[in-house]
Amino acid sequence: MKKEIKIKPFWYSDLWVFPKLITVITTLDKHGKVNAAPYSHIMQWDVMQKNPRIMLGMRQGSHTLTNIQETGEFVINCPPMDYLDDMMETARFYPAGTNELDNTRFTQIPSRKVKPPSLQECPQIMECTVEEINLLEKSSGIVIANIEAIVMDEELTTMDRAERLTTMNLPVGLGDHQRKFYYHTSTSDYTMHELKDAPDSIQAADVRTNLDWDEGAMKALMGIPAPVRKLVIKEAEDYSEEQGSQIVTLDLFIAMGEEFGIDDELLDRFRV
Numbered sequence: 001m002k003k004e005i006k007i008k009p010f011w012y013s014d015l016w017v018f019p020k021l022i023t024v025i026t027t028l029d030k031h032g033k034v035n036a037a038p039y040s041h042i043m044q045w046d047v048m049q050k051n052p053r054i055m056l057g058m059r060q061g062s063h064t065l066t067n068i069q070e071t072g073e074f075v076i077n078c079p080p081m082d083y084l085d086d087m088m089e090t091a092r093f094y095p096a097g098t099n100e101l102d103n104t105r106f107t108q109i110p111s112r113k114v115k116p117p118s119l120q121e122c123p124q125i126m127e128c129t130v131e132e133i134n135l136l137e138k139s140s141g142i143v144i145a146n147i148e149a150i151v152m153d154e155e156l157t158t159m160d161r162a163e164r165l166t167t168m169n170l171p172v173g174l175g176d177h178q179r180k181f182y183y184h185t186s187t188s189d190y191t192m193h194e195l196k197d198a199p200d201s202i203q204a205a206d207v208r209t210n211l212d213w214d215e216g217a218m219k220a221l222m223g224i225p226a227p228v229r230k231l232v233i234k235e236a237e238d239y240s241e242e243q244g245s246q247i248v249t250l251d252l253f254i255a256m257g258e259e260f261g262i263d264d265e266l267l268d269r270f271r272v
């Protein structure tokens with residue numbers, strides 16, 4: 001039998017289980033002093049390359065949000081499992097102006113595009129600048145920020161996902177009991193499942209289009225994974241018609257990709 005439960009403050013980690021990314025966010029206060037604290041209320045906002053952005057939620061009045069409001073910059077550091085104690089140390093309520101990192105094993109290193117430091121021991125790091133802050137009434141502050149740099153340990157960049165997951169060994173937050181006891185698992189504990197093609201997905205021999213496609217555009221379409229071809233046909237045909245063309249040409253196809261912010265590396269695959 002199912003039971004409806006009361007929606008309380010912090011509903012997301014009351015009875016409801018909401019596994020999340022564990023991060024330590026580093027900021028500078030207006031005097032240039034470092035602050036660090038864990039944050040998990042974090043989600044992608046704009047996923048395209050043109051204007052990549054991330055969204056974070058934080059308690060109003062927290063040192064992190066105050067620093068972000070005052071300086072417009074922060075760094076998201078993802079610590080590995082072995083550094084959970086250090087991450088928890090940065091969660092303690094220290095007075096403003098205290099550098100929580102002094103009580104941890106984390107090593108501060110310069111960031112590339114922003115002033116707050118990055119943490120050496122974190123295998124993946126994101127440097128951000130603020131675009132917009134939305135202060136919800138009697139609730140959190142929501143920060144939408146531009147992603148200025150994504151920095152990873154170099155050896156991770158050539159690994160396949162399975163090896164990268166175990167090598168990084170990132171903690172996954174499983175919520176807390178009474179804001180005191182925090183539960184975690186890790187990315188080493190994973191399974192993999194293959195996504196099967198949609199029942200109506202397009203096979204090479206079975207491409208149905210409404211407009212004519214030139215040879216280059218059709219070849220480019222075939223370079224796209226079958227499950228998303230139907231979607232791409234619609235996008236490309238809508239785009240071509242908007243541009244006043246009843247034919248989808250390779251040039252239009254590439255121009256559409258550029259407008260979506262798809263990068264050169266991906267587009268190169270279509271330039272025949």
Ligand SMILES: Cc1cc2nc3c(=O)[nH]c(=O)nc-3n(C[C@H](O)[C@H](O)[C@H](O)COP(=O)(O)O)c2cc1C
Nearest residue numbers: 037038039040041057058059062063064091092093
């Ligand atoms: C694993 C973990 C995740 C947390 N995530 C958030 C979060 O997403 N938003 C938030 O407001 N507080 C979060 N907290 C609580 C803050 O880290 C805590 O209030 C901290 O003292 C804030 O420090 P600051 O004032 O230096 O920013 C989290 C704590 C832990 C341990």
